[in-house]
Amino acid sequence: MNMKKVTAIFDEMVLTRVEEALLSHGYKGFTIHKATGRGAYADTYNRNHLSAHIVMTIYVAFDDAEHVAEVLLDAAHTNIEGEGLVSISPVDNLYWINSKSEASKEDLRSIGGQYEK
Numbered sequence: 274m275n276m277k278k279v280t281a282i283f284d285e286m287v288l289t290r291v292e293e294a295l296l297s298h299g300y301k302g303f304t305i306h307k308a309t310g311r312g313a314y315a316d317t318y319n320r321n322h323l324s325a326h327i328v329m330t331i332y333v334a335f336d337d338a339e340h341v342a343e344v345l346l347d348a349a350h351t352n353i354e355g356e357g358l359v360s361i362s363p364v365d366n367l368y369w370i371n372s373k374s375e376a377s378k379e380d381l382r383s384i385g386g387q388y389e390k
Contacts, residue, residue, distance in 0.1 A: 275378050276364040277338035279331045282308070283349035283357035288327050294348035295331075300341060302381070303331040312355050326357060332367060334378035 283291065285307065295303060309323040333341050338361045345359050367376040 275335040278362045278364050279341045281329045281345045281359045285325050285327045287349050291348040
């Protein structure tokens with residue numbers, strides 16, 4: 274399987290900008306979770322010092338992972354400490370629940386993720 278999982282954690286204030294950037298580059302398949310956490314920046318106004326963030330997960334073809342990471346980095350960047358991070362991880366297997374079949378990189382490109390290289 275030649276796929277990657279791109280995970281981004283970023284401030285929820287830039288979610289719309291990140292979504293629009295992904296869509297403008299042809300990436301329309303992603304999952305979003307709201308999260309709270311603490312990293313380089315601690316919200317001292319909150320009792321537990323946690324900040325609200327978004328965790329976004331995108332499964333892409335191996336060749337598209339770096340491009341997706343660049344799109345995420347550019348869109349989420351605000352030049353403020355503790356903005357978040359982007360990681361790229363290998364995917365051993367990925368299955369579609371509805372068909373019980375293994376996903377292919379062509380499947381992922383059909384839902385977005387192919388760009389002009």
